[in-house]
Structure formats: C-alpha cells, structure tokens
Amino acid sequence: MAMSRPRAVFLGSDAIALPLLDWLVGPEGAAQVELTAVYTQPDRPVGRGQQVQANAIKRWALDRGLPVHQPEKLTPEVRAAYIAAPPDLALVMAYGHILREDFISAAPLGTINFHASLLPFFRGASPIQTAVAAGVAETGVSFMRIVRALDAGPVSDREVVSIGSFDTALEVEQKLAAACVPLLARALPRLLAGGLEFVAQDATAATFCRKLTKEDAALDFAVPATVLAARINGLNPWPAAQVEWRGQALKFGLADVPGGVVLDGTPGTVLGADGTGLLIATGAGVLRVRRLQKPGGRMLAAAEFLRGSPIPQGTVFGSRSMAPLVASQPFPIGARSTGLA
Numbered sequence: 001m002a003m004s005r006p007r008a009v010f011l012g013s014d015a016i017a018l019p020l021l022d023w024l025v026g027p028e029g030a031a032q033v034e035l036t037a038v039y040t041q042p043d044r045p046v047g048r049g050q051q052v053q054a055n056a057i058k059r060w061a062l063d064r065g066l067p068v069h070q071p072e073k074l075t076p077e078v079r080a081a082y083i084a085a086p087p088d089l090a091l092v093m094a095y096g097h098i099l100r101e102d103f104i105s106a107a108p109l110g111t112i113n114f115h116a117s118l119l120p121f122f123r124g125a126s127p128i129q130t131a132v133a134a135g136v137a138e139t140g141v142s143f144m145r146i147v148r149a150l151d152a153g154p155v156s157d158r159e160v161v162s163i164g165s166f167d168t169a170l171e172v173e174q175k176l177a178a179a180c181v182p183l184l185a186r187a188l189p190r191l192l193a194g195g196l197e198f199v200a201q202d203a204t205a206a207t208f209c210r211k212l213t214k215e216d217a218a219l220d221f222a223v224p225a226t227v228l229a230a231r232i233n234g235l236n237p238w239p240a241a242q243v244e245w246r247g248q249a250l251k252f253g254l255a256d257v258p259g260g261v262v263l264d265g266t267p268g269t270v271l272g273a274d275g276t277g278l279l280i281a282t283g284a285g286v287l288r289v290r291r292l293q294k295p296g297g298r299m300l301a302a303a304e305f306l307r308g309s310p311i312p313q314g315t316v317f318g319s320r321s322m323a324p325l326v327a328s329q330p331f332p333i334g335a336r337s338t339g340l341a
Contacts, residue, residue, distance in 0.1 A: 006088035006109060006192060008033040013041040014094035015056035016173055020114065020180035024091075025064060032188055033089060037067040041096050071097075079103050089191075092146060093180070104146050109191060114183070115142045115151055116176050118158055120206035122326070123151035128176060129169040130209035130325045133234025135226065138162050139172065141179045143187050145198050150208070150330055154198035156191075159183040166290075168236035168254060210331040217242045218320035219252070221268035225285035229255040231322065232289070240293075243317040253291030253299045261286045270315040277302040278311060 010021060023029045038061040046053045054062075061068045071078045074097050086106035092099075093114040104111045117127035119142040124130075131139040140160040147153040159179040163172055190196040217239045219228060232241040232255040240251045255277070263271045265281030272279050277288035293299040294309065 005034045007036045008089040009037045009087040010091050011039040011095040012057050012093040013055055013096045016177045017093040019177045020184050023181045039069045042070045042072050111146045113144050113146045114180050119155050120201040122209050124209040125211040126209045128173050129234045132169050133231045133325050135230035141176055141183055143183055154200045156196050156198045157187050168233045170237050208327045208330045214239050218322055220319045220322045222283040225257045225282040225287040228287050229257055248295050251293040252289045255289045257285055258288045268317040268319055272313045
C-alpha cells in the first residue's frame with residue numbers, strides 16, 4: 001500500500017508565487033506533497049473602475065479545484081479551525097497577514113516562507129523595490145522558517161539573481177518568481193527527510209525596508225544621478241517616480257547615468273536629449289531618463305515620447321524630498337521615514 005504524501009497548504013496573495021505553485025502541483029512537486037488548500041487575501045477593488053476581483057493566486061487555485069480560504073483577518077476562530085485540522089507543511093509567500101505563534105507552529109514540518117531578498121538584508125514589506133532602488137548588484141529569495149519577529153527566522157537556502165543596469169522592480173520580480181522553483185526543488189526533499197538545516201541570521205547585518213506609498217514617487221535632483229537612476233528603476237511600476245510638468249504628473253519609468261557626458265546645470269534642469277533619453281542635471285552627474293509617461297498615456301521610450309511632447313532644454317523640474325527606503329532597524333508602523341540610513 002502506497003504511503004500518503006504530506007499535506008501542504010499555501011498562503012500567499014501575489015502573482016510572484018505562481019511559478020512555485022505550478023511546480024508544486026507538477027510531476028516533481030506532486031510526487032512529494034499534496035497541495036490541499038490555498039489561503040489568500042479577500043477579493044479587492046482593482047484598477048480605475050475599482051471593480052472587485054479575485055487575485056491571481058485565487059484564480060490559479062480555483063482553476064485547479066483547490067479549496068480557497070480568504071479571511072479578512074486571522075481571527076481566533078480562523079486560527080482555531082486551522083489548528084484543529086492542520087496541514088503537515090505550510091508554505092508562505094507574500095501573504096499579507098501577520099501570523100501568530102499558534103498558527104505558525106501548527107504544521108509539524110514547519111511554516112516556511114519565501115522572502116524576496118538575501119536575508120538578513122531588506123527585511124520588510126518592499127524588498128524587491130528597495131533592492132533595486134538601493135543600487136545593489138544582486139538579490140534573491142531566502143527559504144526561511146517564520147518566527148514572530150520581522151523576517152528574522154533562520155534560513156536554510158537562498159537562490160541568487162542579478163540586478164541588471166536596466167532592470168526595474170518588475171523585471172527583478174519576474175526573476176525572483178522563477179528563482180523560487182529551483183530553491184524549492186532543492187529544499188523540499190531535504191525538508192521532508194528531516195535533513196534541512198536552518199541557520200540563524202546575522203542580526204547585526206540586518207537592514208529593513210518599509211511599505212511604499214504614493215509619496216515615494218518624489219525625486220530630489222540635488223542628490224547624485226546614480227541614486228536617482230536606481231530609485232526610478234526600483235519604483236517602477238509602482239508608485240513610479242514622477243515630476244510635475246505643465247501642471248501634470250510626468251512619470252519616469254527607466255533611467256541610467258550616461259558615460260562620458262559632462263554637462264552642467266542647476267539640479268533639475270533639462271540639458272537636452274540624446275538618442276535614448278532625456279538628460280537632466282543633478283547634484284552630481286547627469287541623469288538620463290529612458291522612459292516617460294503622461295497621465296492617461298502609455299509608458300513610452302523617451303525618443304518616442306519627446307517626438308510627440310517635446311520638453312525644451314532649460315525646463316526645470318522641481319525637487320521634493322525623498323524619504324529613506326532602507327534603515328538599520330524596523331521602520332515604525334505607518335511611517336515613511338525614521339531618519340535612519
């Protein structure tokens with residue numbers, strides 16, 4: 001008689017987890033565990049029309065006939081029902097609920113999280129955007145046990161991905177989504193066999209990020225061009241860095257710092273354009289904006305945008321202060337800035 005497979009549940013609310021879910025129900029994953037249910041956020045209003053829609057994780061689960069649970073909060077009643085019939089293993093990625101200890105400890109094989117950074121760096125709510133905005137060369141996914149402290153659990157394995165010069169947060173998210181598959185394929189057999197070692201993080205090296213807001217679209221042209229380019233790329237697609245132009249919000253979607261370009265001007269001043277972007281003076285160096293978008297329009301390559309909507313040389317974009325995205329300790333809940341770098 002064949003032995004039953006361990007029962008697993010998945011808790012997540014973002015499409016970044018779809019590749020790992022596909023692997024989990026595919027031949028290799030399904031031979032090791034049985035995915036029995038999915039927990040995800042309730043349906044929310046989406047887009048300009050604010051129509052209530054199911055998220056990508058719920059749609060994926062329903063397409064495969066899996067039970068879907070969407071509690072607004074993990075109330076004592078929800079937790080009691082979960083604990084009364086716990087899974088053997090719980091896998092988590094971008095769920096959006098804080099898990100209490102009774103929930104975390106219910107699964108005998110563990111409650112394991114895929115965190116989208118190379119822990120202990122970028123613990124918190126926006127690790128993908130913040131890694132790109134910080135200008136680091138690589139990031140990754142960490143396979144970690146969940147504990148009550150913020151992303152502080154021990155880590156068993158990591159999958160590293162590079163951040164290219166023209167990668168925005170969107171491209172890096174796609175890389176990280178794909179990186180979850182080899183990570184899980186390596187870790188799951190060892191976890192089920194009891195041979196997966198989890199190692200404590202170096203808490204002294206930890207950095208923290210926070211939930212982004214619309215106010216993070218601000219740009220301060222007094223800072224160096226390299227800082228601005230990384231921030232623009234990290235905040236694409238949301239909240240999207242932007243400036244005011246002709247009384248409207250002009251979004252910047254991709255930027256870099258051109259080599260060999262030596263032009264002077266007051267920070268925020270348009271210095272002209274080359275074949276690939278709009279050139280803007282900063283506190284140190286020249287910023288080249290490669291993609292732009294007007295309200296109601298599409299994000300366009302700069303050359304195409306400027307053909308239809310020229311931005312004259314000498315135009316000055318106003319600066320606004322940029323709140324820190326990274327800190328050496330957790331940000332206060334709801335705060336944009338702690339003053340900690």
